[in-house]
Amino acid sequence: DAGVIQSPRHEVTEMGQEVTLRCKPISGHDYLFWYRQTMMRGLELLIYFNNNVPIDDSGMPEDRFSAKMPNASFSTLKIQPSEPRDSAVYFCASSLLRSYNEQFFGPGTRLTVL
């Protein structure tokens, strides 16, 4: 079975540009999570969805960040405009309610904002 798929794996952009990160969860999973990992702050939960509906977005840093899940097999995390401090590795994870939050992570997108 395919795991969580994220694209792109690496993204280098200039400050002020729009960045879109993509995630395809494991088929059949009903929860999707977006995390950000930096040396300074560790792993931070940004937002998570249940059956395509956002449940908790309190971790989204500011209005420049937005996330959508138009269907059960696709989610995006958008940063507009991007800033150097957004440089991080962004992970997507998915899970099943009945698995008690055992989350499966994608390979991550390494974002560098110059």
Added chain:
Amino acid sequence: AQKVTQAQTEISVVEKEDVTLDCVYETRDTTYYLFWYKQPPSGELVFLIRRNSFDEQNEISGRYSWNFQKSTSSFNFTITASQVVDSAVYFCALSEDAGGSTLGRLYFGRGTQLTVWP
């Protein structure tokens, strides 16, 4: 206050040594779930184990073992006869019972960097 504390930032051992990674958690829920994840140099987070709060039985999987003690709110991870391939960052995490038919979020510790030297 952090819900999951991994006091050891870095640990270095020589191959074949045993090593224990500490994890202390904080929650007021009676139902909760504890996890360990491994992040090798390749960067991907790999699930290792889940433990339910109502099951304090320790678990062993090959060279890995986990000691869950509710009395001290600890969920420690021991690698026996460590190998170079065990070198990674290890994360402990907590999920509280959100109630009903929903999942709560995962709270991660800051991780412990384990380096196993040949």
